[in-house]
Amino acid sequence: MGMDATAPELDIKPLWTRVSQHLRREFGPAAYKSWVQPMVVTVQADGAVSLGLPTRFMRDWVLTHYADRIRDIWLAADPLQRPIGFDVAAPDAAGAAAPAGSDAIATPDLDAAEPTTGAPAPAAGAGRTGPRLVPAAARGEPDPTPAREVVGAPLDPRYTFDTFVTGKPNEFAYAAAKRVAESERVSFNPLFLYGGVGLGKTHLMHAIAHHIRTSDPNRNVAYLSAEKFMYSFIRALRMHDTISFKEQFRSVDVLMIDDVQFISGKDSTQEEFFHTFNALVDQGRQIVLSADKSPNDLEEIGNRLRSRLAMGLVADLHPTTYELRLGILASKAEQLGVEVPPKVLEFIAHKIVSNGREVEGALTRLVAHAQLVGRPITLDTTREVLHDLLRAHDRRITIEEIQKKVAEHYNIRIADMSSARRSRAVARPRQVAMYLSKQLTQRSLPEIGRKFGGRDHTTVMHAVKKIEELCGTDAGFAEDVDLLRRMLET
Numbered sequence: 001m002g003m004d005a006t007a008p009e010l011d012i013k014p015l016w017t018r019v020s021q022h023l024r025r026e027f028g029p030a031a032y033k034s035w036v037q038p039m040v041v042t043v044q045a046d047g048a049v050s051l052g053l054p055t056r057f058m059r060d061w062v063l064t065h066y067a068d069r070i071r072d073i074w075l076a077a078d079p080l081q082r083p084i085g086f087d088v089a090a091p092d093a094a095g096a097a098a099p100a101g102s103d104a105i106a107t108p109d110l111d112a113a114e115p116t117t118g119a120p121a122p123a124a125g126a127g128r129t130g131p132r133l134v135p136a137a138a139r140g141e142p143d144p145t146p147a148r149e150v151v152g153a154p155l156d157p158r159y160t161f162d163t164f165v166t167g168k169p170n171e172f173a174y175a176a177a178k179r180v181a182e183s184e185r186v187s188f189n190p191l192f193l194y195g196g197v198g199l200g201k202t203h204l205m206h207a208i209a210h211h212i213r214t215s216d217p218n219r220n221v222a223y224l225s226a227e228k229f230m231y232s233f234i235r236a237l238r239m240h241d242t243i244s245f246k247e248q249f250r251s252v253d254v255l256m257i258d259d260v261q262f263i264s265g266k267d268s269t270q271e272e273f274f275h276t277f278n279a280l281v282d283q284g285r286q287i288v289l290s291a292d293k294s295p296n297d298l299e300e301i302g303n304r305l306r307s308r309l310a311m312g313l314v315a316d317l318h319p320t321t322y323e324l325r326l327g328i329l330a331s332k333a334e335q336l337g338v339e340v341p342p343k344v345l346e347f348i349a350h351k352i353v354s355n356g357r358e359v360e361g362a363l364t365r366l367v368a369h370a371q372l373v374g375r376p377i378t379l380d381t382t383r384e385v386l387h388d389l390l391r392a393h394d395r396r397i398t399i400e401e402i403q404k405k406v407a408e409h410y411n412i413r414i415a416d417m418s419s420a421r422r423s424r425a426v427a428r429p430r431q432v433a434m435y436l437s438k439q440l441t442q443r444s445l446p447e448i449g450r451k452f453g454g455r456d457h458t459t460v461m462h463a464v465k466k467i468e469e470l471c472g473t474d475a476g477f478a479e480d481v482d483l484l485r486r487m488l489e490t
């Protein structure tokens with residue numbers, strides 16, 4: 001996704017416009033509007049470029065989620081290769097974040113000129129493994145919906161109690177979720193569901209919401225991701241409309257927030273969440289939350305909020321067992337309406353030992369392959385179609401091994417896999433290592449990010465996309481990556 005090869009542009013304004021267009025295409029209109037458009041660009045005396053954001057919170061968010069990509073795109077476009085930094089610039093009287101007295105350039109409002117056809121915003125949970133059948137919005141991820149409509153976030157129709165397979169690892173969480181969904185009175189407040197990636201938290205949350213909406217359509221159920229809650233809150237702050245933001249959340253009967261770990265460390269959102277939470281509890285409304293960790297293990301959550309989160313019922317989803325995986329596979333095969341030989345289901349459940357999402361991804365791939373090539377599903381075709389997944393499980397390649405091999409191959413220091421250095425000579429091999437980690441291990445994007453110096457999952461996602469793109473356009477590069485993969489797999 002390189003920049004167009006037009007005449008070099010030295011003037012910062014048209015250059016920034018081009019970069020902005022690229023960013024909007026890549027991040028999608030919602031993320032562009034929330035995070036890029038508020039930026040004001042200034043060139044410093046030493047030639048460096050500063051991107052100013054109106055608040056520290058926004059600057060920090062952009063730094064962790066978008067800075068790497070913005071830098072890459074900027075450097076690909078700027079013939080002078082000026083370094084860019086991210087700063088806080090107090091808003092001026094016109095509402096733009098321009099430092100007084102400088103030649104500040106505002107970021108264009110591309111929505112005024114272009115229809116909103118951009119790709120969806122990179123978001124929590126994006127980059128899940130396996131074919132993605134659920135639209136982003138259905139998972140409560142950020143989309144261009146205005147804050148006021150958050151309360152009606154759509155649910156995935158497949159995620160009901162009926163389709164949730166229970167077993168030892170999840171029977172407690174399931175029973176608690178059912179109790180909350182079926183009681184007319186508030187049961188445990190909040191119900192806090194937690195567990196590792198792909199173990200069915202979102203599925204259970206949607207099931208609760210479906211059940212309540214069907215059994216009592218008068219009850220107002222708000223289901224959204226914590227990231228979306230945050231987006232809406234920041235947007236309301238920007239629009240000076242926090243009152244209706246508060247009203248909207250405080251008028252719900254059941255508030256359900258998925259992936260609350262996203263709120264940790266975001267002080268102002270945490271504070272707002274805490275107030276909303278208290279107001280709802282005081283009014284006797286039900287709250288259901290999910291996270292990847294227990295309240296006690298959520299880092300950077302204030303003590304007040306932590307104890308509030310833990311005061312209801314905390315139920316965890318444990319890693320899957322063979323029996324549970326087999327049950328999930330059988331249920332998904334039935335939903336897909338395909339006959340899969342029991343031997344094949346057993347084989348997958350035995351070989352793919354991670355989570356519900358992984359086994360589902362494997363099955364979907366298998367079924368899609370069988371339908372496309374018109375061949376029956378057998379053990380042999382399964383081995384063939386899933387060879388990469390199976391190999392990753394057999395060999396258990398570690399991220400450390402990948403980092404070492406890639407660093408050797410490109411002749412850089414292993415330490416640079418985790419360092420903050422951003423020069424291309426280091427950044428590209430790091431992206432290759434992230435890409436191979438995604439391909440060859442069962443690690444989630446956040447887990448991979450952590451192994452690369454605590455980077456965010458969106459950085460890993462961008463790396464994966466970038467390397468896929470480069471492999472598609474540059475045969476030499478693709479060969480290189482393939483060689484590395486083969487070296488690691490043998």
Ligand SMILES: Nc1ncnc2c1ncn2[C@@H]1O[C@H](COP(=O)(O)OP(=O)(O)OP(=O)(O)O)[C@@H](O)[C@H]1O
Pocket residue numbers: 125159163164165166170195196197198199200201202203204292328331355356357358360
């Ligand atoms: N017990 C189960 N029964 C049926 N399907 C399941 C079960 N556990 C997981 N799945 C399926 O696995 C996939 C991933 O589950 P889900 O999105 O709910 O995981 P999650 O815990 O929310 O993960 P994340 O932390 O990544 O958001 C979904 O398609 C879901 O239907």
